[in-house]
Amino acid sequence: MAEAYSEYAFKVIPVNPGAEILIAELSQLDFESFDETEEGVKAYILSALDKENLLEDIYLLNNPEFEVSYSIKLIEPVNWNEEWEKNFEPIEVDGICSVRAPFHPKPQMEFDIVIEPKMSFGTGHHETTHLMIKHLLKIEVAGLKTLDMGCGTGILAILAALKGAKPVDAIDIDPWCYENTVENVSRNDVDFIKAYEGDSSLLKGKQYDLIIANINRNILINDIPTYAGCLNHEGILLLSGFYTQDIPAITNVCNQHGLNFIMNFEKNNWVACKFVKN
Ligand SMILES: C[S@@+](CC[C@H](N)C(=O)[O-])C[C@H]1O[C@@H](n2cnc3c(N)ncnc32)[C@H](O)[C@@H]1O
Incomplete structure (x- = not known):
């Protein structure tokens, strides 16, 4: 995922069932993923698809039974190599497959995958x-x-x-x-x-x-x-x-x-x- 994303952080009152309804509605647009928070939902869309009036057809925003507010933040592309060097350990799946960076020591594993992710998604941590x-x-x-x-x-x-x-x-x-x-x-x-x-x-x-x-x-x-x-x-x-x-x-x-x-x-x-x- 080497492109920039916009993060929409929604606060919804009442959060239940508001967050669930909101995710269902946003899923019909170009939003790619959602994190439910204590206050509502964080929703992510490619910045290139984040256009004016994006939310105009979201029924929940105009429904008097719910109070909805939101803020938008630009998420810069992640350099997964830097993340890996700072935070990530090699991963192991079911005791037979490891995924590691070139700088990690070689494990005794039936399948040993070596990845240098740079700007791409796919280190096995997700x-x-x-x-x-x-x-x-x-x-x-x-x-x-x-x-x-x-x-x-x-x-x-x-x-x-x-x-x-x-x-x-x-x-x-x-x-x-x-x-x-x-x-x-x-x-x-x-x-x-x-x-x-x-x-x-x-x-x-x-x-x-x-x-x-x-x-x-x-x-x-x-x-x-x-x-x-x-x-x-x-x-x-x-x-x-x-x-x-x-x-x-x-x-x-x-x-x-x-x-x-x-x-x-x-x-x-x-x-x-x-x-x-x-
Ligand atoms: C969640 S990542 C998965 C990466 C890797 N396969 C993994 O499992 O870790 C999704 C990938 O799909 C790519 N992608 C997004 N839309 C796509 C499309 N319409 N066709 C092909 N690839 C797409 C993205 O660029 C991204 O690299």
């Missing part, structure tokens, strides 16, 4: 990445034609490749993430992964056995039909980047496109869901 790694560790991926959509640092594509998935494509809309994926692919000796800069419009005519996408609720809802069209019979779709309460909406779109819910992992209200194409 719940969604962690949960996607858990799914990948449980699935037999050897020989599966795989796509990592919204690859960030390339972390999930790299794990799939280390487990034997082949060929592997990795796509990200952000040019920094594309470049960072190329670097990390080489660092982990999985050069057969092909990285591309772009979005789901690159998927015309492509077929996969496994698609991994950790993006956000709204983009996934928009792109699930395309993913479904690219999946082979009994192909697997792993989705994350959304909350427990979003599972019904995501599952509903999946079901409409022949994808059946199998199971999900959950951590701190974030989820990663597994679907299989029938």
